[in-house]
Amino acid sequence: MPNSAFEWFAVLAVLLLVFGGSQLPKMARNLGRAQQELKKGLAEGAADADAASDESK
Secondary structure (H helix, E strand, O other): OOOOHHHHHHHHHHHHHHHOOOHHHHHHHHHHHHHHHHHHHHHHHHHHHHHHHHHHO
16 A cells, blocks of 8 residues: 555556546445445344344354
């Protein structure tokens, strides 16, 4: 992972060159949605596991 400001700038420049400026907001939006779905799935899985462990007692 980039640590310094220059490294972040270099990563951003490469992303702009590869994907173009119009695609980056779409990608960020999709990553945010994917993160929300992952958190939702983890919460549901934890709830199911808790319910299963409560039933086995």
